[in-house]
Amino acid sequence: MKDLDHYLETAIKNIQDDREVTKELLDDVMRYLSKDEERHTQVGSVAAKYVETLQRSNEQLVKISGL
Secondary structure: OHHHHHHHHHHHHHHHHHHHHHHHHHHHHHHHHHHOOOHHHHHHHHHHHHHHHHHHHHHHHHHHHHO
């Protein structure tokens, strides 16, 4: 059981770290987009990928919670 707890703690920590980095990147993109609306065509798909990453991490947390 200790191994499982260790792996769950590690997984949750990794998810939290990934979310923090992704949120910082998304914040950067949002600041960039706020300067000029035409930039949406340049980096809109990147912003969408960051949001997808956050959604996937939410799903991972839900799965881990189920354990």
